[in-house]
Amino acid sequence: MKVAVFGFGSLNYYLNKLNVPERLGGEPPYGGSAMALEFAKAGYDTVLADPNLDKVPAEVIKKLEDAGVKLTGDDVDAAEGADVAILFTPFRAGITFKVAETILPHLAENGVICTTCTMSILVLNSYLQNAVLMEGREDVGFSTMHPAAIPGTPQHKHYLIATNELLKRPIVSEEQIERLKKLAEDAGKKTYLLPAELVSPVGDMGIVTTAIAFAGAIEYYRVARDVLKTRRSMTEFQIVQSLQVVASLVAKYGLGGLIKLLNIDAMKDSLKSMVLDENIQKTTLSASEILEKLPEIAPELLKEAETFTPSEPCHPSAPSPMLLNYMEELVGDDVLKGILRETWKKFYSDVSQREES
Amino acid sequence: MKVAVFGFGSLNYYLNKLNVPERLGGEPPYGGSAMALEFAKAGYDTVLADPNLDKVPAEVIKKLEDAGVKLTGDDVDAAEGADVAILFTPFRAGITFKVAETILPHLAENGVICTTCTMSILVLNSYLQNAVLMEGREDVGFSTMHPAAIPGTPQHKHYLIATNELLKRPIVSEEQIERLKKLAEDAGKKTYLLPAELVSPVGDMGIVTTAIAFAGAIEYYRVARDVLKTRRSMTEFQIVQSLQVVASLVAKYGLGGLIKLLNIDAMKDSLKSMVLDENIQKTTLSASEILEKLPEIAPELLKEAETFTPSEPCHPSAPSPMLLNYMEELVGDDVLKGILRETWKKFYSDVSQREES
Numbered sequence: 032m033k034v035a036v037f038g039f040g041s042l043n044y045y046l047n048k049l050n051v052p053e054r055l056g057g058e059p060p061y062g063g064s065a066m067a068l069e070f071a072k073a074g075y076d077t078v079l080a081d082p083n084l085d086k087v088p089a090e091v092i093k094k095l096e097d098a099g100v101k102l103t104g105d106d107v108d109a110a111e112g113a114d115v116a117i118l119f120t121p122f123r124a125g126i127t128f129k130v131a132e133t134i135l136p137h138l139a140e141n142g143v144i145c146t147t148c149t150m151s152i153l154v155l156n157s158y159l160q161n162a163v164l165m166e167g168r169e170d171v172g173f174s175t176m177h178p179a180a181i182p183g184t185p186q187h188k189h190y191l192i193a194t195n196e197l198l199k200r201p202i203v204s205e206e207q208i209e210r211l212k213k214l215a216e217d218a219g220k221k222t223y224l225l226p227a228e229l230v231s232p233v234g235d236m237g238i239v240t241t242a243i244a245f246a247g248a249i250e251y252y253r254v255a256r257d258v259l260k261t262r263r264s265m266t267e268f269q270i271v272q273s274l275q276v277v278a279s280l281v282a283k284y285g286l287g288g289l290i291k292l293l294n295i296d297a298m299k300d301s302l303k304s305m306v307l308d309e310n311i312q313k314t315t316l317s318a319s320e321i322l323e324k325l326p327e328i329a330p331e332l333l334k335e336a337e338t339f340t341p342s343e344p345c346h347p348s349a350p351s352p353m354l355l356n357y358m359e360e361l362v363g364d365d366v367l368k369g370i371l372r373e374t375w376k377k378f379y380s381d382v383s384q385r386e387e388s
Numbered sequence: 389m390k391v392a393v394f395g396f397g398s399l400n401y402y403l404n405k406l407n408v409p410e411r412l413g414g415e416p417p418y419g420g421s422a423m424a425l426e427f428a429k430a431g432y433d434t435v436l437a438d439p440n441l442d443k444v445p446a447e448v449i450k451k452l453e454d455a456g457v458k459l460t461g462d463d464v465d466a467a468e469g470a471d472v473a474i475l476f477t478p479f480r481a482g483i484t485f486k487v488a489e490t491i492l493p494h495l496a497e498n499g500v501i502c503t504t505c506t507m508s509i510l511v512l513n514s515y516l517q518n519a520v521l522m523e524g525r526e527d528v529g530f531s532t533m534h535p536a537a538i539p540g541t542p543q544h545k546h547y548l549i550a551t552n553e554l555l556k557r558p559i560v561s562e563e564q565i566e567r568l569k570k571l572a573e574d575a576g577k578k579t580y581l582l583p584a585e586l587v588s589p590v591g592d593m594g595i596v597t598t599a600i601a602f603a604g605a606i607e608y609y610r611v612a613r614d615v616l617k618t619r620r621s622m623t624e625f626q627i628v629q630s631l632q633v634v635a636s637l638v639a640k641y642g643l644g645g646l647i648k649l650l651n652i653d654a655m656k657d658s659l660k661s662m663v664l665d666e667n668i669q670k671t672t673l674s675a676s677e678i679l680e681k682l683p684e685i686a687p688e689l690l691k692e693a694e695t696f697t698p699s700e701p702c703h704p705s706a707p708s709p710m711l712l713n714y715m716e717e718l719v720g721d722d723v724l725k726g727i728l729r730e731t732w733k734k735f736y737s738d739v740s741q742r743e744e745s
Contacts, residue, residue, distance in 0.1 A: 048617045054664060122622060151705075179658035186661040191654060199701045223654040228705050232633040233650060236616060237626030238658045239608040239672050244634040245650065246675035247600030251593075252643060253685055259593060260405045264739045265479060267638055269594030271735070274635035275708060276589040277601040282628040283709040286609060293590060293602065297548060297580040301536035301595045304543040307411060311685075314674040315596050318603035321671065328610055344556045346728055348508075348585050351632060351708040352640040353734040357727055358715065371703055374710040378628070381710070382621045 033139065034070045034214065035109040037130050038063040038119035038149075039081040042091070045181065057184040059091050063119025063147070064100075065183030066176070066218075071099040073217040078102075080109035110134035115214060117145045117176050118155075128158050135159065136166045143172035143207040148179075151231045152193050156202050157372050172207035174227070176215065179234035190215040191234045193227035199364060202227060244274055246314045254315075258307045272348055279347035282378060287335025290325070298322055390496065391427045391571065392466040394487050395420040395476035395506075396438040399448070402538065414541040416448050420476025420504070421457075422540030423533070423575075428456040430574040435459075437466035467491035472571060474502045474533050475512075485515050492516065493523045500529035500564040505536075508588045509550050513559050514729050529564035531584070533572065536591035547572040548591045550584035556721060559584060601631055603671045611672075615664045629705055636704035639735060644692025647682070655679055 040062015045051045051061055060068060064087075067079040078101045084092070095102060103109050110116060116134055120127040127150045138144070146152045156173040163169060173193075180187035192211050195201040208224070215222045225233060232241045248270045255266040280289040299322050306312055306319070326333060359367045397419015402408045408418055417425060421444075424436040435458045441449070452459060460466050467473060473491055477484040484507045495501070503509045513530040520526060530550075537544035549568050552558040565581070572579045582590060589598045605627045612623040637646040656679050663669055663676070683690060716724045 049615070054615075055661060179654065180661040184661065186657075189654070189657050191658075197649070197698060197701050197704070221657075223651055223657075225651055225654060226649060228703060229633065229649060229651075232630045232705065233654050234658050235626055235629075236612070236618070236662060237608065237630045238655065239611060239662050239669075240604040240627050240630035241634060241650070242655055242659050242675040242679060243604030243607065243671050244601050244631050245646070245655065246671075246678040247597040247604065248634060248638060248643065248646065249678050249682065249686060249689075250600065251596040252689070254596060255593070256686075258406070258411075261593070262479075267642055268736070268739050269592055270597050270643075271635050271639040271739075272592075273589045273594045273597035274601050274631050274638070276586065277598060277605060278628050278631035278635055278707070279709045281605060281624055281631070282707045285624055286605065286627075289602070289605065292554070292583055292586060293598070294580055294582055294586075297536065297546070297582060297590050298595065298599055298602065300543075300546050300578075300580075301548075301591050302599050304412060304537040304541065305593060305596050312596075314600050314603075314671060314678065317671040317674050318599040321603040321606050322599060325606065329606060329613075332606075332609070341554060344554050345709050346585060346712055347554070347709065348589065349708050349712060349728055349731055350635070350639045350735045351706050351711060352636045352702050352704065353731040353738070354708060354711045354715070354727070355703055355706060356734060357731055358711070361719075370711070370714055371706055374706055374714055377710040377713060378707045379625070382625050382628075 032114045032210070033076045033078070033112055034115045034117070035078045035080065035113035036063045036067040036117045036119060037080050037106060037109065037134070038121065039079065039084065039087065040064050040119060040182070042087065051181060051184060055181060055184040055186060059183065060095065061181055061183035063117070063182070064095060066117065066119065066178065067100045068095055068098050069218040070214065075214065075217070078109040078113070080104065080106050106130055106133050107137055110137040112137070112139045114139045114142055115145065115210065116142060117147065118150060119147050120149055122149050127155065131155055131159055132162050135162055135168055135171060138171055141170050141172070141204070141207065143174055143203060143211065145174050145176040145211065147175065147177050148235050152202070152227050154375060172203035174203040174207060174211055175230045176211060177230050177234040179238070189221040189223060191223050191225050191230045193230045194224050196226035197228055243314070247274070250312060250314045253311055254307060257311070271350055275350055276347045279345065282381070283345045283347065284339065284341060286332050287339045288341065290332055290336035291339040292341070295322055295325060389471045390433045390435070390469055391472045391474070392435045392437065392470035393420045393424040393474045393476060394437050394463060394466065394491070395478065396436065396441065396444065397421050397476060397539070399444065408538060408541060412538060412541040412543060416540065417452065418538050418540035420474070420539070421452060423474065423476065423535065424457045425452055425455050426575040427571065432571065432574070435466040435470070437461065437463050463487055463490050464494055467494040469496045471496045471499055472502065472567065473499060474504065475507060476504045477506055479506050484512065488512055488516055489519050492519055492525055492528060495525070495528055498527050498529070498561070498564065500531055500560060500568065502531050502533040502568065504532065504534050505592050509559070509584050511732060514725070529560035531560040531564060531568060532587045533568060534587050534591040536595070546578040546580060548580050548582050548587045550587045551581045553583035554585060600671070604631070607669060607671045610668055611664060614668070628707055632707055633704045636702065639738070640702045640704065641696065641698060643689050644696045645698065647689055647693035648696040649698070652679055652682060
């Protein structure tokens with residue numbers, strides 16, 4: 032079986048910006064190249080493709096070659112006959128789309144394209160729909176080999192593999208999933224099978240926010256159950272209302288808008304009545320401290336908030352799954368898929384426009 | 389100026405279930421009746437309406453009457469000529485809708501209906517649209533006198549007043565807002581003016597989750613700025629993705645579904661690489677502890693998760709504001725208002741159906 036990994040992983044970022052060896056441990060290579068290294072060591076026919084191999088220190092190249100990793104600057108060469116193609120390409124979506132389009136026609140029959148931490152597999156799948164039809168490559172599956180850690184560090188002990196759960200139409204076959212599981216396990220890793228749409232929020236760096244939001248749901252549930260003694264449906268309603276509103280305000284207006292609109296002083300005063308049991312509300316207390324210390328934590332965001340005015344109206348609390356249900360009833364499943372694609376595009380462009388302004 | 393408060397506030401809940409005097413302080417009355425008490429003390433002509441006044445202890449009734457609060461079991465009597473009508477009615481939406489419809493025709497010209505912690509003003513406003521037209525009461529404004537605390541406790545030092553910010557069509561006039569501000573300030577309270585749709589997530593008991601989600605955004609922003617050194621747009625993108633997914637999973641599948649689908653073990657393993665600086669990640673550490681201790685915090689939710697299977701597919705990461713933008717382009721503003729109303733209805737009914745099952 033042939034495995035092709037695209038993207039070496041930025042040594043400059045890992046070593047000089049993030050200080051991975053001091054902070055997390057391990058030694059170069061990190062990223063896609065570390066994945067290739069472990070697949071080769073596990074006995075797989077492994078190719079690593081990257082356009083900038085000439086910038087990699089000789090001793091790192093040697094480590095890879097000694098383990099049997101084939102190195103190339105040519106994506107097509109790497110893709111030829113590959114049963115598993117793993118994209119550890121840069122975060123800028125355009126590059127990943129382009130590499131995926133380039134390699135698609137060259138993969139082995141029933142090959143599977145996997146994204147990692149740099150791209151949602153559903154976004155890529157949706158983008159590649161035309162190419163799949165044009166090339167007649169409906170046999171190719173789409174999943175993930177998401178490291179949910181930096182490959183090459185001791186924390187990297189697992190891969191998240193995307194399944195068809197929650198999807199209307201499958202993007203990957205059972206056999207392809209089994210192939211990825213075996214590859215990961217042969218490389219000494221644990222595997223987690225997750226619904227495709229949940230791989231990024233669980234595996235990406237944003238797991239910080241995912242875990243904290245999860246804690247916000249559970250801690251409030253506990254207070255509601257043990258202290259407030261309110262109905263479960265009300266608890267869940269309020270959890271959704273809170274998370275949906277914060278998500279929407281950031282999506283629509285950015286962090287400066289979030290701070291201005293939610294009103295930090297109002298939140299602080301309101302929260303005071305809701306610290307009802309300090310023993311079970313450690314996350315609440317930590318959140319309260321962030322509210323208090325915001326001027327020293329992020330003075331630049333408070334400055335943004337001062338001059339913020341909303342660009343246009345918005346209904347931040349409208350719950351997304353119910354909007355989707357309603358839209359599907361109105362326009363049908365096919366149109367809905369197009370709407371979802373456009374919605375994501377709008378989101379990407381709104382966020383990056385805000386940054387430029 | 390006449391102020392009418394509807395709903396005494398459940399003494400049984402405050403005293404016997406929540407133990408407010410021990411936990412937060414103050415003494416009865418609590419809730420709507422405590423609000424009426426302070427308005428009367430501030431010199432306002434104040435009526436308090438409740439169908440169950442006969443169950444209130446005589447000494448509490450005396451306290452209210454001594455301060456000049458008029459007590460009645462008749463909502464229409466209370467509403468007659470009221471300039472400000474405050475609904476401290478029970479959480480079950482049906483009762484609040486009914487009281488609001490009953491009192492609407494009897495309010496003074498330019499009267500204003502305010503909800504508190506028991507009902508979103510936008511949901512009420514949307515529900516009452518027909519009645520407003522039928523009765524020709526477009527003069528009546530809709531806002532909030534949200535205590536964001538339990539009235540009668542020492543934590544209650546403020547009111548949240550809903551403004552038209554973020555709305556396309558105003559629901560309250562400047563004069564009506566000023567009237568509410570004066571009423572609150574005369575009662576010795578600070579006022580916060582908030583966009584109507586943000587009053588509930590900031591003022592309700594769910595502020596616990598709102599504040600924690602806010603902390604999740606800020607703490608991750610700080611890590612991204614200082615340690616990961618990633619682009620601001622990527623940070624905001626991941627914050628939205630994380631919060632939107634957790635919100636959607638709870639809305640669609642409840643807390644049991646959330647736990648099953650996000651996969652607690654995968655989250656724990658993924659989070660390990662993202663504790664990069666313990667000094668600035670206290671909320672992350674607290675979230676990590678909740679993930680570790682979930683079996684003792686909420687064994688009943690883990691049990692639900694074990695047997696959970698998703699009722700139908702879902703796209704949990706679709707960002708709600710962009711969906712709304714896209715829908716407005718498709719169907720126009722008027723239809724969108726109807727869709728929002730239906731979306732909320734669907735949400736309420738999905739949540740309560742889940743509970744019964």
